[in-house]
Amino acid sequence: xxxxxxxxxxxxxxxxxxxxxxxxxxxxxxxxxxxxxxxxxxxxxxxxxxxxxxxxxxxxxxxxxxxxxxxxxxxxxxxxxxxxxxxxxxxxxxxxxxxxxxxxxxxxxxxxxxxxxxxxxxxxxxxxxxxxxxxxxxxxxxxxxxxxxxxxxxxxxxxxxxxxxxxxxxxxxxxxxxxxxxxxxxxxxxxxxxxxxxxxxxxxxxxxxxxxxxxxxxxxxxxxxxxxxxxxxxxxxxxxxxxxxxxxxxxxxxxxxxxxxxxxxxxxxxxxxxxxxxxxxxxxxxxxxxxxxxxxxxxxxxxxxxxxxxxxxxxxxxxxxxxxxxxxxxxxxxxxxxxxxxxxxxxxxxxxxxxxxxxxxxxxxxxxxxxxxxxxxxxxxxxxxxxxxxxxxxxxxxxxxxxxxxxxxxxxxxxxxxxxxxxxxxxxxxxxxxxxxxxxxxxxxxxxxxxxxxxxxxxxxxxxxxxxxxxxxxxxxxxxxxxxxxxxxxxxxxxxxxxxxxxxxxxxxxxxxxxxxxxxxx
Numbered sequence: 001x002x003x004x005x006x007x008x009x010x011x012x013x014x015x016x017x018x019x020x021x022x023x024x025x026x027x028x029x030x031x032x033x034x035x036x037x038x039x040x041x042x043x044x045x046x047x048x049x050x051x052x053x054x055x056x057x058x059x060x061x062x063x064x065x066x067x068x069x070x071x072x073x074x075x076x077x078x079x080x081x082x083x084x085x086x087x088x089x090x091x092x093x094x095x096x097x098x099x100x101x102x103x104x105x106x107x108x109x110x111x112x113x114x115x116x117x118x119x120x121x122x123x124x125x126x127x128x129x130x131x132x133x134x135x136x137x138x139x140x141x142x143x144x145x146x147x148x149x150x151x152x153x154x155x156x157x158x159x160x161x162x163x164x165x166x167x168x169x170x171x172x173x174x175x176x177x178x179x180x181x182x183x184x185x186x187x188x189x190x191x192x193x194x195x196x197x198x199x200x201x202x203x204x205x206x207x208x209x210x211x212x213x214x215x216x217x218x219x220x221x222x223x224x225x226x227x228x229x230x231x232x233x234x235x236x237x238x239x240x241x242x243x244x245x246x247x248x249x250x251x252x253x254x255x256x257x258x259x260x261x262x263x264x265x266x267x268x269x270x271x272x273x274x275x276x277x278x279x280x281x282x283x284x285x286x287x288x289x290x291x292x293x294x295x296x297x298x299x300x301x302x303x304x305x306x307x308x309x310x311x312x313x314x315x316x317x318x319x320x321x322x323x324x325x326x327x328x329x330x331x332x333x334x335x336x337x338x339x340x341x342x343x344x345x346x347x348x349x350x351x352x353x354x355x356x357x358x359x360x361x362x363x364x365x366x367x368x369x370x371x372x373x374x375x376x377x378x379x380x381x382x383x384x385x386x387x388x389x390x391x392x393x394x395x396x397x398x399x400x401x402x403x404x405x406x407x408x409x410x411x412x413x414x415x416x417x418x419x420x421x422x423x424x425x426x427x428x429x430x431x432x433x434x435x436x437x438x439x440x441x442x443x444x445x446x447x448x449x450x451x452x453x454x455x456x457x458x459x460x461x462x463x464x465x466x467x468x469x470x471x472x473x474x475x476x477x478x479x480x481x482x483x484x485x486x487x488x489x490x491x492x493x494x495x496x497x498x499x500x501x502x503x504x505x506x507x508x509x510x511x512x513x514x515x516x517x518x519x520x521x522x
Contacts, residue, residue: 005286005475005488005489010480010484010485010487010488018161018162018252018255018256018259018481018484019162019479019480021251021252021255024162028160028163031245032245033241033242033243033244033245033246034160034163034242034243034245036242037158037159037160037220037242037243038163038167040215040218040219040220041155041158041159041167041219042211042215043110043151043211043212043214043215043216043218043219044110044151044152044154044155044158044167044171044219045151045155045167045170045171045174046171046174046177046208046211046212047110047144047147047148047151047152047171047174047208047212048148048171048172048173048174048175048178049174049175049177049178049181049207049208050117050140050144050147050178050205050208050209051086051144051148051175051178052174052175052176052177052178052179052182052333053178053179053181053182053204053205053208054086054137054140054144054178054182054205055179055182056178056179056180056181056182056183056186056329056333057182057185057186057201057202057205058082058083059182059183059186059329060182060183060185060186060187060190060201060326060329061186061198061201062079063186063190063322063325063326064186064190064197064198064322066194066195066197066198067197067198070127070128070129070133070195070198071129071130071133072129072130074130075445076445076446076449077442078130079445080441080442080445080446081134082130082133082134082137083441084437084438084441084442085133085134085135085136085137085138085140085141086137086138086140086141086144087141087434087437087438087441088138088141088438089120089137089138089139089140089141089142089143089144089145090141090142090144090145090430090433090434091431091434091435091438092138092141092142093141093142093143093145093146093149094145094149094427094430094431094434096146097109097145097146097149097150097423097426097427097430098149098423098424098427100112100146101149101150101153101423102423105221105222105225106150106151106153106154106157106158106221106222106225107150107154107216107219107220107221107222108216109146109147109149109150110146110147110150110151110154110212110216110219111212111213111216111217112143112146113143113144113145113146113147113148113150113209113212114143114147114209114210114212114213114216115143115213116139116140116142116143116146117139117140117143117144117147117206117209118143118206118209118210118213119139119143120136120137120138120139120140120141120142120143121136121140121202121203121205121206121209122136122206123135123136123139124136124137124140124202124205125199125202125203126199127202140205143209144209145430147209147212148430149423149426149427149430151171151212152168152171152410152411152413152414152426153222153414153422153423153426154219154221154222155167155168155171156168156410156411156414156415156422156482157222157223157224157225157414157422157482158219158220158222158223158238158242160242160243161243161252161256161481164411164414164482165344165347165348165408165411165478166344166345166347166348168408168410168411168414169340169341169343169344169345169347169407169408169411170340170341170344170407171410172340172344172406172407172408172409172410173336173337173340173341173344173403173406173407174208175336175340176333176334176336176337176340176403177337178208179332179333179336179337180330180333180334180337181204181207182201182205182333183326183329183330183332183333184330185200185201185204186198186201186326187326187327187329187330189201190322190323190326220238220242221234221238223235223236223238223239223260224260224264224419224482226238227260227261227264228264228419228420232261235257235260236253236257239253239256239257240253243256256481259481259483259484260483262483263418263419263483263486264419264420267418267419267420275424277420277421278421278424281490283489283490283491284421286473286489287416287417287418287421287425287489288428289473290412290416290473290474291413291416291417291425291428291429292428292429292432293432293469293473294409294412294413294429294432294474295428295429295430295431295432295433295436296432296433296435296436297405297466297469297470298405298406298409298433299432299433299436299437299440300436300440300462300466301360301363301402301459301462301463301466302363302367302398302456302459302462302463303398303402303406304436304437304440304441304444305440305444305448305459314328318377318381318388319388319392328392331396332395332396332399335396335399335400336399336402336403339399339400339403340403340406340407341407343355343403343404343407343408344407344408347407347408347411347478348478348479351476351478352408352412352474352476352477352478353470353474353475353476355404355405355408356404356405356470356474357467357470357471358401358404359401359402359403359404359405359406360401360405360463360466360467360470361401361467362397362398362400362401362404363398363401363402363463364460364463364464364467365397365401366394366395366397366398366401367394367398367456367459367460367463368460369390369391369393369394369397370391370394370395370398370456371453371454371456371457371460373387373390373391373394374391374452374453374456375453375454377391378452378453409429410426412474412477413425413426413429414426414482415477415480415482415485416477416485416489418486419482475488
């Protein structure tokens, strides 16, 4: 039986949700506190630039003879290892991300991750062989994963509740900005004679991490983490300054603080910090299912072909000129960036479920068209120019639909997970992301080499299965605060029930202690 999520269970504070409190009557930039908060949140928002830059840069570097010569013309598993280098670093980093973020907060890990990325970029730029390049990519992946785990959590917990989904959606879209930067940088440096044709793009991968390192010294800490660590006054001052423009009588401020304190007090009372907590209740098991599958789904929809092996896709449709490939790669990245940001502004209006389902349906149609056009054109030896253009159109169409679910994944994970499990939720989702990417890194080049365009049929089937999972299991969470989504999963009296359960457990422990003491005295 499917676990039932009841949206009518959401009661907020005293029957009032945050959306029902006072509304702003002007655009956000008219409010000094909110304007400064959104500027500071740029330190979180740009976190995916490194990841997006990486995939697009590799697409560009594989076209360069100087890079191919330096790396020994990697193919098959060796090319897959280069591509997966950052993913291996990601898997290693995930072991420490949750305790690091829980112990030191959300802000300090951003600085730690940024420093590690800069070390990796320095090694990558100076690489003299295949092994050094792969090692550098592992370190980049390690540091970037710490950034990408801490940043969406901090953004979700610090952003104004009416802007949370838009902020995190734009954050997810910065991966496309990184792709744009890398695509056009590698296009420009392709005309440099010598190894700096690929070393310069490698060096410029450090730009966003330098910015994040600087911003990490100024961005406020998560109010929820501060409350969890009994630093209520600090949390209150941050919320008052940035969410209520300094007005301590604000209804939004009072209700937001009350929701945070009630939810965290209930979770602390049960010490919900163990990984086993994911299996303790039906609601948490349901949350775990969503977190695990979402990490795989967003990476198992054929996007890895477009992100890392687009040159092989172009080869499969008869476009082999390196200059033309680089130009098309740049166009694909711009397409993703534009639509990612557009969709981010409408997440709360359209809703999570429609964006998930429409996105998967559109990607299926795109891959189906890609399969048909490529299959027909291959059979006639790429003689039909119109079919080639139609194939390119299907690639751009895929990017359009991919950004619908892509821009809201981190927001959805943050909403589904309660505070004590939020860091662990991003670790689990990232494991799914890394596992899916590593699998694709090795299977995509092998599959394309073995059966060519017929390999696209596999991804058509995967997209259908993704749609089925989302349709039956992913609930709608729009227009709710993080704590209100928790009420939706756990029920309206969940916080009270947790507190009563914790009190009962404490009474039992005291009773047992008294029995032991009495026995010892006797």
